[in-house]
Amino acid sequence: MRVAVITLVAGRHRHLALQQRGLAASDLAPDHYVVITLDDPGAADVLQNQLPAPDVLPLSWEGRQLPLAAARNAGARRALDNNADLLVFLDVDCVPGSTLLSRYAQTARHGALLCGTVAYLPPPPPEGYRLGALPDLASPHPGRPIPADDEVLTGGEHNLFWSLSFAVTASTWRLIGGFCERYAGYGGEDTDFARVAKSRDVDLWWVGGAPAHHQHHPVSRPPVEHLDDILRNGAVYRERWGSWPMTGWLHEFARLGLVHHDPVTDDWSRCAPWARARHGDK
Template sequence: MTQSFSVVTIVKGRTRQLRNLIRSLEHSNVLPAEVVVVWMASPCEDSLITSQHFPIHHKFVAHDTLPIPKARNKGFLGAHYDKAVYLDVDCICSADMLEHIVQSVIPGRVVTTQIKYLEVLPEHVDYKTLAKDAIDCPYTPEQPLNQPISFRAFHTTSFALYINDFENVGGFDESYCGFGVGDVDFAARCEAKGMHLFMLPDKILRQFHPRVDPPINHLSDIVNNAEIFKRKWGQYPVKHWLTEFAKEGFIYEEYPTRGLRVRRLPTQDEIHAHMTTRPY
């Protein structure tokens, strides 16, 4: 059964994850009226992917290295329906998750889900089978379900809201470039507008991909974006990352008083040493 809502996702190089996401959407009890895929790369064979279950609209924002806020905005503003569900390209959904999340969206509310992590990039999208081996992040505080919670629990892995609310908030601030902080700013502006965050019992699965922890490969982006956030909101975001950067000498430990700037860039050996197979 198709309902009148859009699914939005953005992608750069994770085409296998994208195909898995689309296959999981095809198995949903309630199908989206459209899927909007925004590519942070030039057109390629994978950007022609289609589905027999719903139209897929491919859009492109390829003039910057990693234009995450621009890509998200292009996806939401390119949606044709009143409600939009944003799913990270790494997501795999249960059969009833879309139905639950769309039913829970009302004006003034952002709806999100819990996350479980896969330790492999799956070859299939059988949610029930995959969920048996998925793990929780031990560092994520447990949140009350089906009631308003702090926007500190907001994440961009999966969330849904009315397009009118997205526009009222102003979308994602495109002053933020590349990786990090833009999601924290979006949550802060939702809260400032008086919106409410609801977390559902549903657990979305997040596909594995190698990553750098802490993300020193995105050091310059994070430092620049954190400074923008500080000027807007009067405090630094992502302090757990900044603390780790300071410990390793990439930024000054006195950044809260001296100002935040890059002290030195990581070497390729350091980036390689920080690669982790931990999924969260």
Template structure:
């Protein structure tokens, strides 16, 4: 079975170099790495013991759905592993996915450990990453061993997943009506189910998420979240990203109308400060912010 690793990148040159360095240390190396480049210039990449191809998207925006489709469309492998540019794969990740992919069809989601700021300053150090990495409090943990069915498509997570190329084609890829940030993951999970394919969590296939400043809920992507929430509701007849939308309402950024959601104002520095990932945090938490907003709304 030939294996292609697919990623998409905009900036974050050091993160991408670390992803390549991690893949280079794989116990089973991929047959290629395909990068969908969401910036005007190609990356100056380190040497690697496998082919690397850069697919230029011709944009400086972040068309996440289209970029994943472009990487998958250019991939030559029979089995596709998708990693976000922030991920450093553990030495066993490629092999773990290959074994799981031989067991069953469908989409497989591996483990993710979030690294604190500075964890990669000394280079690739997997024992240190295992000591420092933490799991996300808002994501399900892996099964004790092997595969476990994911019963809720809304849990699909594109950060670290894999599937046979034929299954990606059956699903139809990511819906490119979702432009920018928000909603395309949940839509893809729904399309997996609609295609009659299973979603799996797997023990192993671990990726280490490199620190970067972020906002949760993503007020810096307010416009695309609103547009993509409307697209999801029109397509499936039900809402998505409701926890983010609820937070935006409590922050006074949006209101709900009979026709959907309406933006009231742009995010300001106070909103960014509330949602900003602090330097001591390995990841930003929507739940913490939403709990704070709900508590303050009740006290008002």
């Protein structure tokens, strides 16, 4: 089985370097390491003269929204053009555990969407993370199933899918059809991807022994800097599937007086400035 690893980068070079080191320490070397750089020419310098040797695919984008769906599709096309049998997607923040690739390869089947566990790491020390210490720094996220290392849990809930770390065979990718490129910026494209997978009878499998370690970076809760992305992508999802994704964030935005929900039309919209000022203390 020819295994391709696909990641996107727009900054976070320190994270990218540790991911590459993690892949180099894997018990199964990737046959192809596709790195899509989104207006980030400096990323190639981070990877230069290191293993696994990267196949850097530069992409330019316009506007303020990162084209995450389109970039993942471009990475998959590059991997498939190089005869990949298994596509493994890792966010740039994610460092693969030593057995992640081998477990994905062992369990891969047509018609299965494979997800390993992800552990969210604490902030690194000043000298950075030590690769060998990562498994002891954090447990897998409790919001997802945590199978034993030799276990695969089939029949998973598709609404729990996350794109931080997942794998599909080439034939399964073609069956799903990739990510919908109407999504741009933060949120929605991964939920849509899983919904399409479910509609095409692609099962969700939680794969034990395929851990990824998510490197720390500051986040906002709720992610107010992505409010417009969430509203726009949420509306795309509603048009396609009849319901809103990311409702937890939407309700948090409403609590802050940033958005309004119309219960009659089920529309979410940005509040006018006067409404935000009026409701901002609630």
